[in-house]
Amino acid sequence: MIELYDLVGANDLRFSPFCWRTKAVLAYKKIPYTTVPIRFSDKDKLAFSGQDRVPVIKDAEAVVSDSWSIAKYLEDKQPEPKIFPGLGLREACRFFNLYVDRAVHAACFPLVVADIFAKVDPVDRTYFRTSREERLGVTLEAMAAKRAENRPRVQTVLSDLEATIAEQDYFFGVLTYADLCLFGSFKWITTVSEEPLFSSTPALQAWWSRMHERLGL
Amino acid sequence: MIELYDLVGANDLRFSPFCWRTKAVLAYKKIPYTTVPIRFSDKDKLAFSGQDRVPVIKDAEAVVSDSWSIAKYLEDKQPEPKIFPGLGLREACRFFNLYVDRAVHAACFPLVVADIFAKVDPVDRTYFRTSREERLGVTLEAMAAKRAENRPRVQTVLSDLEATIAEQDYFFGVLTYADLCLFGSFKWITTVSEEPLFSSTPALQAWWSRMHERLGL
Numbered sequence A, B: 001m002i003e004l005y006d007l008v009g010a011n012d013l014r015f016s017p018f019c020w021r022t023k024a025v026l027a028y029k030k031i032p033y034t035t036v037p038i039r040f041s042d043k044d045k046l047a048f049s050g051q052d053r054v055p056v057i058k059d060a061e062a063v064v065s066d067s068w069s070i071a072k073y074l075e076d077k078q079p080e081p082k083i084f085p086g087l088g089l090r091e092a093c094r095f096f097n098l099y100v101d102r103a104v105h106a107a108c109f110p111l112v113v114a115d116i117f118a119k120v121d122p123v124d125r126t127y128f129r130t131s132r133e134e135r136l137g138v139t140l141e142a143m144a145a146k147r148a149e150n151r152p153r154v155q156t157v158l159s160d161l162e163a164t165i166a167e168q169d170y171f172f173g174v175l176t177y178a179d180l181c182l183f184g185s186f187k188w189i190t191t192v193s194e195e196p197l198f199s200s201t202p203a204l205q206a207w208w209s210r211m212h213e214r215l216g217l
Helices: A018-027 A040-049 A067-077 A089-119 A123-137 A141-146 A147-165 A176-190 A201-215 B017-030 B040-049 B069-076 B089-119 B122-136 B140-145 B148-164 B177-192 B202-215
Strands: A001-006 A035-037 A058-059 A064-065 B002-007 B033-038 B054-058 B062-065
Touching: A001 A018, A001 A089, A001 A147, A018 A067, A018 A176, A018 A201, A018 B002, A035 A040, A040 A067, A040 A123, A040 B177, A058 B002, A064 A067, A067 A089, A067 A176, A089 A123, A089 A147, A089 A176, A089 B089, A089 B148, A123 A141, A123 B062, A141 A147, A141 A176, A141 A201, A147 A201, A176 A201, B002 B017, B002 B040, B017 B069, B017 B177, B017 B202, B040 B062, B054 B069, B062 B069, B062 B140, B069 B177, B089 B122, B089 B148, B122 B140, B140 B148, B148 B202, B177 B202
Parallel strands: A001 A035, B002 B033
Antiparallel strands: A001 A058, A058 A064, B002 B054, B054 B062
C-alpha cells in the first residue's frame, strides 16, 4: 500500500495544500493509501527521499516527492480515471498549477498565515513564526491585524476563478488535475481558517461542493 | 473575403493586442482577409456590430466582435488547423486568455502606456490621455518616469511564462489558441515600445521566434 508522508499540525490536523493535492489524486483514482504524519520539525524523517519537503510517497521500492511529480507518477501507475484526459492537458494543468501556486497562494497566504500558526503543532511554533515572519517582513500579529486589508486581493483572484467556472462544471470543462490542484489549495485554507471563502462566488462554491462529492472527501 | 476592423495609430501602426489575436488566428488558419483601420475616435463606425470595441469581423452576413468570440467563430468556420485541438483545450485556452488579460496586461500596461500614447493617431491623443490617466491615477509623464520601477513586475510575469515554456515548444505542448492569444499581447508591446522584452527569458524568446515562423508574421 502507498504511504503518503503528510504534514500534520496540532490535533492531527492535515492542512498542507501540496499534500491535499496528492490526497485528491489518490481519492479520484481510488488508490488505497496510509499516511505518515510529519511535523515541520520531523524533516529528517524525509531524508530517504533526498529532499526535505512533503508530500512524499513510498510505493514499494519507488519514492516520489513533489505534488506535481507525484501526480504524473500516479497517472502512469493507474491511468483510469485520467487526470490528464487528452492531448495538451498535462501541459495545460502544469500551467494552471503554476498559476495557483503564484496567484492563489500569494493572495491567500497573508490572510491565513496567523490562522495556520494557531493550528501547527506546538513544537513547530518557533520554526513557523521565524520562517514566515521573515517571508512576510512583519510579525504574524501585525499580519492578522490586516485581515480586512488582505481580503480584497483574495476576492480578486476568486472572482477570476469564478468567471471561468461560471460557464462550466470543471476548470477545463472535464475534471482534470487543474481541479484537484486548486481543491488542494482551498483545503489548505478551509482546514485552518474560518474565512467565508466563497461567499461572493456562488459558481466556485458549487464547484467546491461538486469536487467533494466526486472525491468522496 | 473577411473584413477585420483593426485599431490603427499614427503612420498606419496596428497595435491592439486583441486585434493581433484575431490576426494570429487568421494567419494560422491561412484565412484571407482585409482590414478596415479604426482609430479610437472612429468608434461610431462600429455601430453595426452593436458595440464599440475592436476587433470586429464581417464575414458576408455574419458580424462577430470580441477576440474570444471571433476565435470560436473562426474555429467553427474553418476547423483545420485547429486552435482547440482536443478535449478540454477550449476551456483551458479560455482560462489562459483570462490570465493573459489579467496578469500580463496588468503588469505591462503601466510600462508601455506612454509608448502607446506616442504612437496613437494625433486625433486620438486627448481621448487616450484622459481615459488612461483616469485608469492609472497619474499622468502619462509621471508613469513614464517610473519605467525602471515598473519593469520588475513585468519580469515576474515573464519568468512565470518562461518556467512553463522552458519545458515545451508551446504553452500546452501543441500549438493552441493560448499561444495565439499571448502572441497578440506581445505584439501590442513590441509594436509600440523599445522595451527589450525577452532579454532575461531565452525560452520565451525562442517561442516568440517560433511563433513568427509558424504564422508567417
